[in-house]
Amino acid sequence: xxxxxxxxxxxxxxxxxxxxxxxxxxxxxxxxxxxxxxxxxxxxxxxxxxxxxxxxxxxxxxxxxxxxxxxxxxxxxxxxxxxxxxxxxxxxxxxxxxxxxxxxxxxxxxxxxxxxxxxxxxxxxxxxxxxxxxxxxxxxxxxxxxxxxxxxxxxxxxxxxxxxxxxxxxxxxxxxxxxxxxxxxxxxxxxxxxxxxxxxxxxxxxxxxxxxxxxxxxxxxxxxxxxxxxxxxxxxxxxxxxxxxxxxxxxxxxxxxxxxxxxxxxxxxxxxxxxxxxxxxxxxxxxxxxxxxxx
Amino acid sequence: xxxxxxxxxxxxxxxxxxxxxxxxxxxxxxxxxxxxxxxxxxxxxxxxxxxxxxxxxxxxxxxxxxxxxxxxxxxxxxxxxxxxxxxxxxxxxxxxxxxxxxxxxxxxxxxxxxxxxxxxxxxxxxxxxxxxxxxxxxxxxxxxxxxxxxxxxxxxxxxxxxxxxxxxxxxxxxxxxxxxxxxxxxxxxxxxxxxxxxxxxxxxxxxxxxxxxxxxxxxxxxxxxxxxxxxxxxxxxxxxxxxxxxxxxxxxxxxxxxxxxxxxxxxxxxxxxxxxxxxxxxxxxxx
Numbered sequence: 108x109x110x111x112x113x114x115x116x117x118x119x120x121x122x123x124x125x126x127x128x129x130x131x132x133x134x135x136x137x138x139x140x141x142x143x144x145x146x147x148x149x150x151x152x153x154x155x156x157x158x159x160x161x162x163x164x165x166x167x168x169x170x171x172x173x174x175x176x177x178x179x180x181x182x183x184x185x186x187x188x189x190x191x192x193x194x195x196x197x198x199x200x201x202x203x204x205x206x207x208x209x210x211x212x213x214x215x216x217x218x219x220x221x222x223x224x225x226x227x228x229x230x231x232x233x234x235x236x237x238x239x240x241x242x243x244x245x246x247x248x249x250x251x252x253x254x255x256x257x258x259x260x261x262x263x264x265x266x267x268x269x270x271x272x273x274x275x276x277x278x279x280x281x282x283x284x285x286x287x288x289x290x291x292x293x294x295x296x297x298x299x300x301x302x303x304x305x306x307x308x309x310x311x312x313x314x315x316x317x318x319x320x321x322x323x324x325x326x327x328x329x330x331x332x333x334x335x336x337x338x339x340x341x342x343x344x345x346x347x348x349x350x351x352x353x354x355x356x357x358x359x360x361x362x363x364x365x366x367x368x369x370x371x372x373x374x375x376x377x378x379x380x381x382x383x384x385x386x387x388x389x390x391x392x393x394x395x396x397x398x399x400x401x402x
Numbered sequence: 403x404x405x406x407x408x409x410x411x412x413x414x415x416x417x418x419x420x421x422x423x424x425x426x427x428x429x430x431x432x433x434x435x436x437x438x439x440x441x442x443x444x445x446x447x448x449x450x451x452x453x454x455x456x457x458x459x460x461x462x463x464x465x466x467x468x469x470x471x472x473x474x475x476x477x478x479x480x481x482x483x484x485x486x487x488x489x490x491x492x493x494x495x496x497x498x499x500x501x502x503x504x505x506x507x508x509x510x511x512x513x514x515x516x517x518x519x520x521x522x523x524x525x526x527x528x529x530x531x532x533x534x535x536x537x538x539x540x541x542x543x544x545x546x547x548x549x550x551x552x553x554x555x556x557x558x559x560x561x562x563x564x565x566x567x568x569x570x571x572x573x574x575x576x577x578x579x580x581x582x583x584x585x586x587x588x589x590x591x592x593x594x595x596x597x598x599x600x601x602x603x604x605x606x607x608x609x610x611x612x613x614x615x616x617x618x619x620x621x622x623x624x625x626x627x628x629x630x631x632x633x634x635x636x637x638x639x640x641x642x643x644x645x646x647x648x649x650x651x652x653x654x655x656x657x658x659x660x661x662x663x664x665x666x667x668x669x670x671x672x673x674x675x676x677x678x679x680x681x682x683x684x685x686x687x688x689x
Contacts, residue, residue, distance in 0.1 A: 115591035116514040123505035124520060126561035130539055131527055138538035148541070197427055205427075211675060212431040215438065218671040218678075220620030222638045223663055226645045227437045230653070238440065274434065275682060282683035302419070331533050334622045341646065358533055365537050366627060378534040385531050 142376040147369045159376035163364075169377075171352045172360045175261065176330065179356070183265045184325045190269055191276035191321070192314075196306065198277065199284045210281065214274040221271060225338035228267045229254065232339075254339055257353040264336055264354060271335070276321050283317035284310070315399075323392045330385050333358040357381050438664065444657040445470060470658040479632065480659065483640040488666075490555050490625075490636060491618040495611045497560040502610070503603065506569035507595045511581060521570075527563045540627050550631040555624070565610050568685070572606035573599060609681040612674050619667050637663045 142159055144152040163169050198210045216224060231238045232253040240250045253263040287310065295305045311318070336342075336356055340349030344367035348355030361381070365374035443458040446467030461467070475481045508514070509521050539558050548554030576599060584594050600607075625636040635643075644651055644659040651659075671678060 113514040116508050116512055116517075119504045119508045119591070119595065120520065122501045123561050123566065126501065126557070127524060127527075127563075130542070130558040130561060131530075131535060131563075132523075134535045134538035134542055135530070137542065138534060141538065141541070148544070194430065197423065197430070200423060201427070209427050209431060210679070213434050214679065215434050215671075218616070218667050219438070219664055220616075220622070220638065220667060222620065222622040222641060223660060226641060226660055227441055229645065230657075231437055231440075238437075270434070278679050278682050279685075327531060331531055338622075338642065338645075361533065361537070362623075362627070365540075371537065371541060374537050375534075378537060382531055382534040385533075386529075389529065 138375040138378060141372050142379055144372045145370075146372045148371055152372070155372070159373045160380065162373055163377050163380060168348075168352065168355060168360050169357075171348075172355045172357045175352075175354065176332075176356055179261060179265065179332070180326065180329045182262075183268050184322065184329055186265065187269045187272050187325060188276060188318070188321055190273045192280055192318075194273055194277040195280035195284055196310070198281060210278070213277055216271050217274040217278075219271070221334040222338055224267060224271045225335040228263075228270075229339055229341075232263055255350050257351050260340075260349055260353040264339060267335055267339065268329075268332075272325070276325070279321055280314065280317060283314045287313045319392070319396055323389060326388050326392065327385055330381065330388065331358050332356050333362070438668075441657050441661055441664070444654050445661050447654065449652075449654055467658075470654060471662065474655065474658050474662065478640075478659075479635065480637075480640055480662065482633075483635045483637050484662070486552075486634055487619060487637045489552060491615050493552065493556045494559055494618045495614050497556065498562050498565050498614055499607055499611060501560055502562060502565040502569050503573075503600060503607065504595065506566055506573050507599050509566070510570045510573035511576065511578065511599070524563045524566055528567065536623065536627075543628055548628075550629050550634050552634070554628050555634075555636075559618075559624070562614075564685070565614070568610050569603065569606055572603055576602050608674075609677050609684075612670060612677050613681050615670060616667055616678070 141152070143154060143156060145155045145158070146152040194213050198206055198213065201209060219227075232240075234240060234252040234255075235250050237253075239253065244250065251259060253259045291309050291313070292305055295309050300308065333356065336349070336354040337347065337359055340347065340354045342348065342359065344363055347359050347363050347367075357377070358381070361374050361377040364370050364377060440458060443461045446461035446464060447458050448463045448466050509517065543549060543554045543558060546554075548557070580598055580602075581594055584598055589597070619637070621636075622638045625639060629636065629639075641659055641663050644656045
């Protein structure tokens with residue numbers, strides 16, 4: 108009789124629960140199973156223990172992708188958030204129409220699908236006639252083949268990345284700025300704090316919880332970067348990563364192993380390795396927060 | 403005396419700061435908007451002069467832009483990709499809203515055995531990155547025979563943990579007295595959901611719908627692997643074809659293809675700007 112009473116509740120939750128089980132829980136479990144098997148979807152899966160994990164960890168592409176990722180993250184996350192914070196402060200210093208105007212303008216790149224941002228920037232970066240090179244030309248500088256020169260490729264990606272993500276983070280930070288009580292600034296000003304000091308000692312500490320979210324989220328999405336480098340390098344499942352793999356990233360490598368080399372077992376193992384890295388990162392971030400927050 | 407000079411210094415600093423602020427804001431706005439503006443100008447310009455000689459700082463010809471758009475829509479598979487993507491986005495939105503709001507209604511307002519476990523599991527899944535599920539999900543879709551189909555694109559994305567979270571947060575604020583009153587009046591469980599909870603949650607549903615539209619329209623990786631057949635290409639893939647290194651298309655044609663892909667999300671943004679910004683800010687502050 109108790110079950111009968113609860114029946115309508117279960118009926119309402121059922122569609123969600125079923126889809127969740129089928130397209131989230133089952134893939135995780137089956138993926139875990141595949142990751143210990145040699146399997147190409149055509150032949151019978153063969154248990155091979157940890158060989159997939161070993162193959163990924165020892166491969167040269169993995170090392171290259173991880174190195175690229177390390178440099179990329181070390182620059183793009185702090186830079187992206189510094190820019191976003193600066194933009195948020197800038198917008199916040201305007202009022203009325205102009206605040207709205209600049210906020211919308213700065214946010215515009217976020218509206219573009221990422222695949223399109225990458226496509227447009229490929230044209231902007233084009234050698235000789237691309238806009239970036241044209242501007243360089245005005246200053247008498249030689250044309251740079253940004254997306255084919257292994258020295259500039261990673262930075263070209265970071266520029267696009269900051270261009271795309273700054274507006275997104277700005278909006279989140281702006282919401283936080285609005286919640287800082289004005290009298291804290293008053294008090295700081297009376298104590299003779301300069302503008303920069305106000306930012307350092309009032310704004311940033313008050314924004315800490317939101318900055319924490321933005322940084323953590325930034326890390327997690329940067330670790331999974333795919334669309335933009337894939338398109339900037341004109342990749343396909345058979346050839347990806349750009350010249351000398353200068354823009355090879357883990358998710359690209361994983362997708363290539365699955366759909367180019369058709370080694371599904373190895374690709375799922377790759378996914379679990381990446382997830383482990385992401386969880387480790389997140390745990391460190393939460394640990395840092397717990398340690399920084401006074402009890 | 404000295405206090406006067408100090409005041410002057412402060413006033414001077416104030417003015418330079420104000421001036422610099424405007425310069426900076428305008429420069430950033432130009433950097434943010436210009437690539438899109440440039441794309442627009444390349445489309446709406448007379449063909450002929452190469453872009454390298456004429457950088458296209460403003461549009462010059464409406465008719466030539468329109469004719470390019472017409473060519474793309476009539477003579478390439480673009481229009482079909484448009485319909486596919488709109489179908490993909492709409493079905494995802496409808497399905498997600500229906501399934502998500504039904505579950506959120508229960509999670510937010512009622513108690514039943516197993517609720518905490520299930521909800522906890524769904525919230526935990528927010529922490530699990532897509533990289534780990536994308537390939538096994540693809541394999542499952544392949545096993546179901548759903549590759550290159552609309553259901554293959556749509557169905558795996560319907561049980562959205564983020565959507566559920568957003569709706570539950572909102573539905574928790576619904577007035578319980580109203581639901582109680584409706585029940586005493588003899589309304590069935592489903593009727594309470596359909597006639598009371600849903601209309602009251604309109605705001606959250608609209609926000610979720612808009613964010614989902616932006617996300618599905620821009621989804622590149624999933625259609626790339628699950629729908630690789632030209633018949634079911636999404637806009638993202640067709641744009642990729644135009645921009646491929648050996649597509650033999652001129653810049654203005656390629657840019658027209660790009661512009662058409664931006665148009666829907668751009669229009670959405672112009673109409674629902676406030677909702678989009680609020681939705682993003684909300685998802686941030688809840689984190």
